[in-house]
Amino acid sequence: MTEELSINLDSIVIPTSSSKVFKDDCMFSFDTAFDPNGLDICMTCHQAFSRGEFKYTQMHSEFYNHDIFLNYKKIRKINNKCEIENDEQPKKMIKLEIKETLESDLFDIKCSIYFQKLNKSIEYPNNELPLKVSQAVESILNSTSSEKKEEISSWELEIKPCKHSLNLIQNPISNLQLKKCNNCELNENLWICLHCGNLGCGRSQFGGVPGNSHAMLHEKENSDHYIAVKLGSLSTDIADCYCYSCDEEIKVPNLSKLLKTFGIDITKFIRTEKSLTELQIEQNIQWDFKMTVGNNNEELKPIFGKGLTGFKNLGNSCYLASVLQILFSLKSFKDAFFNLNGIPLDKILGNFKPYEDIETQLFKIGDGLLSGRYSKPDNFTTETIKYQHGIKPSGFKKLIGEGHNEFSTMLQQDAFEFWGYLIDKLEKKKIYGQLNNSPTDSLKFILENKIKCKNCNFVRIKNEITDFINIPININLLEKDINGNEIYEETTVNESIKSWKLPEIFEYSCPKCGNLQEAIKEVGFKTNPQYLVINPQRIILKNWVPTKVTVPIKFDETLSLKDFKGNGLLSGEEEFIDEEGEGEEITNEPQFDQNVMNSLFDMGFTENRVKHALFATGNKGAEIAMNWLFEHIEDPNIDKPFKASINVNKKENNFVDSEKLESLSNMGFTELISKKALILNNGNVEAAVEWLFNNPDDDGVIEVDESNNDNNDNYNDVLLKKLEQENDSSGEYQLIGIICHKGTSVHSGHYVAFIKKEVEIDGNKEKRWVLFNDEKVVLAVKENMKEVESSGYLYIYERI
Known part of the structure; x- marks a missing residue:
């Protein structure tokens, strides 16, 4: 080795098994080891950088004085069948046969030691290298990358027992047989009723698995026979169990013992069919969503270019990908997180852990989606039509979901809930x-909430800043087809907004009348947003199960909001105004029992809904919260990010009406x-009494973060004035984006x-509609747009 390439061994750090090693893509771009220049893995901090268009390796070296890098390149191998193997684009994820595949079986890996300041490289392996350097290189090469650790867990589904599987009663039938369906000749996809032993075929499944739904028919004829087990899935380490009542895959405690009732010894079974998990994984990876059209099944035409980059599915990440695609199509997000010159310098300088910074990850996604550098055909696939490879948002997904009960897992999630969660996160952390x-x-935009007492015409108007509306869907069942599928009458977004706008009659404690009166509650638009987000409420309760x-x-x-404006104060109406003004918002986040939350999650309820229910019922347990949810499933605010907010006046002595306070004190409750x-129930005595009985152990203390609330109030005041000034009176909108969902459960x-x-x-x-189906980005056709009608889940309109 020449003297000019002498190595400072003190700068070399040998990673351990607990070290973070990044070798999947660049910290600031989606350049990978498959690119011509490969990746430069810093041998001091083990972060990866690229020498692509923006010279991130050079910047890292100069800013942090880290000079020595392991240049890491991967070249895909071609096997004997002339098919290209590529573990980064799996066509199927099959667990029926599991064998370890080494990187060296799939790729040729070329390495060198790169000295950035001298712009010199020496090949590796090299006998002239000091032992410490070789040890560090081997440790980096043999380590599991941070992204791969996430991918490993991405295929694990958290399946738990349900209430029906915990107290299961068995009564075996007399004609027990395990060869074929009791109602037809099918001898595969067979499900045994765990209550009586009846054998029925399942539903037809993804991948061509046949089924006539006779197992489900048996449950309908025997309404308390909830649990069935798939015979072909049985082995000592896995078994498919399904609850028809919960409409979910579940675990059954003591399954081995329960199966012995029917003469089944699970230790002697060899699994012959794919599990529901494997079928779900294949479905998530391969879902066509009408990727072919016409009688000849002609594949849709892929397109490429700036703003036309797809995401690689990380397992169950399509909810995240669809949300990010929509957000980064909006001008405000492009302006915020896309820089023609790459990641801004201030996100590189002084940002030693970019993998822990959400804003950096957003800039990285902006560059990946909008630059066009990654929107090109992936020639390393066996598909006839060459789609994109797709960028992997692994770092962003891990970071944005940290600490969240649902988004930190690798399970499929509700895209609309993630939308609200992400928006809320960006605002709380002030990521601009x-x-x-x-x-x-x-x-x-500003929603006008108006309450009018029918007795005295006293009106209370509250203006609320929001960023979406939930609209009801007009459901009119026409018939069922021969397969039992429900056929509904067509509706429109306009009709749903009309239903949302309809006045509501309710009992109201009128401040002028001084007692309960009938009142009319109305809602309407006071301002029109630049982008209007609408969520049709497709989730309803069927047999007490969200469906x-x-x-x-x-x-x-197109959509017009001109007929959905708030009415304001009309002639003959008198507005009630608090003497102390609208007050300030105080947030007091309660603590919820995690076990209770988990049991409600298992029933299919989202985190926001669970928190709203537990807060409203005084954190009294899963059953009470579940009943509340069933009663309030169509509440317009049920999916808003949970925040235990109360509206109070700044002068503590004027918080509540003294007469109402006295009436509660006379019932034996303390003044505090x-x-x-x-305060929590906006002065409603009846609601306050219900809350008091639900919260007997509450100490009555309201914690206030004065400084934070002052900041929020100031920001909201400024935003309120800004929205009023910028309001567009026409209210005309055009549809620019839709998130669609296929499946019976979110x-x-x-x-x-x-x-x-x-x-x-x-x-x-x-202008054309483009379908973003993970890494597949194609021009949409009429057949696609027809599918949108039955699967549209989130609509985004732009103000004209």
Whole structure:
């Protein structure tokens, strides 16, 4: 080795098994080891950088004085059948036969030691290298990358027992047989009823698995026979168990003992069929979503270019991918997180752990999606049509979900709930990117909530800043087809907003009348947002189970809000105004029992809904919260990010009406807790009494973070004035994006995004609908848009 390439051994750090080693993509871009320059893995901090367009390796070296890198390149091998093996684009994930595959079986790996300051490299292995360098290199090469650790866990589904599997009673039938379905000739996809032993075929499944649903028919004829087990799945380490009542895959305690009732010894069974988990994984990876059209099943045409980059599915990450595709199609998010010159310097300098910084990850995604550098055909696949390889948002997914009960897992999640969670996270952390204000401000608008006493015409008007509306779907069941599928009458977004706008009659404690009166509650738009987000409420309760309905919503590309404005104060009405003003918002986050939350999660309820229910019922347990959820499943605010907010006046002595306080005190409640109950329930005595009985152990203390609330109040005041000043009176909108969901449950199935884009076709630019189905980005056709009608889950309109 020449003297000019002498190595400072003190700068070399040998990673241990607990060290973070990044070798999947660059910290600031989606360049990978498959690119011509490979990746440069810092031998001091073990982060990966690239020498691509933006010279991130050089920047890291100069900013942090880390000079020595392991240059790491992968070249895909071609096997004897001339098919290209590529573990980064699995066509199927099959667990029936598990064998360890080494990287060296799939790739040729080339390494060298790169000295950045001298711009010199020496090949590795090299006998002239000091032992410490060789040890560090081997440790890096043999380590499991941070991304791969996430991928390993991404295929694990958390399946838990349900209440029906905990107290299972067995009564075996007399004609027990395990050869074929009791109702037809099928001898595969067989499910045994764990209550009586009846053998029935299952539903037809993804991948061509046949089924006539006779196991489900048996449960309908025997309403307390909830649990069935798939015979072909049985082995000592896995078994498919399903609860028809919960409509979920579950675990059954003491399954081996229960099966022995029917003469089945699980230790002697050899698994012959794919499990539901494997079928779900294949479905998530391969979901076509009409990727072929016409009688000849012609594949849709992939397109490439700036703003046309797809995401690689990380297992069950399509909910996240569809949300990010929509957000980064909005001008405010492009302006905030896309820089033509790559990651801004201030996110590289002084940002030693970019993998822990959400804003950096957003800039990385902005560059990946919008630059066009990664939107090119992936020639290393066996598919005839060459789609993209797709960028992997692994770092962002891990970081944004940290600490969250659902988004930190690798299970499929609700895209709309993730949308709200992400928006809320960006606002709380004040992540503005290159803007002076939040990019989420473009989603904000003012809703007018008006309550009018029918007795005295006293009116109370409250203006609320929000960033979406939940609208009911007009459900009219027409018939069922020969397969039992429900056929619904078509509706429109416009009709659903009309239903949302309808006045509501309720009992109201009128401040002028001084007692309960009938009142009319109305809601309407006071301002029009730049982007209007609408969530049709497709989740309804069927047999006490949250189920998605496929009511077709007519595909209309325009929407007018002119008929949905708030009415304001009308002639003959008198507005009630608090003497102390609207007050300030105080947040007091309660503590919930995690075991209770988990049991409600298992029933299919989302975190926001669970928290709303537990807070409303005084944290009294899963059953009480579940009953509350069933009663309030259609509440318009049920999916809003949970925040235990109370509206109080700044002068503590004027928080509540003294007469109401006295009435509660006369019932035996202390003044402190009575005051809190009234504040939490906006002065409604009946609701306060219910809250008091649900919260007998509450200490009545309201914690206030004055400084934080002052900041939030100031920001909201500024935003309120800004929205009022910028309001557009026309209220005309055009549809620019839709997130669609296929499947009966939001916790399974598949999400895709349709976005109106300007694309170049035959040399001409025109606006067309583009389908983003993970890494597959294609021009949509009429058949696709027809599917949107029954699967549209989140609609995004832009103000004209």
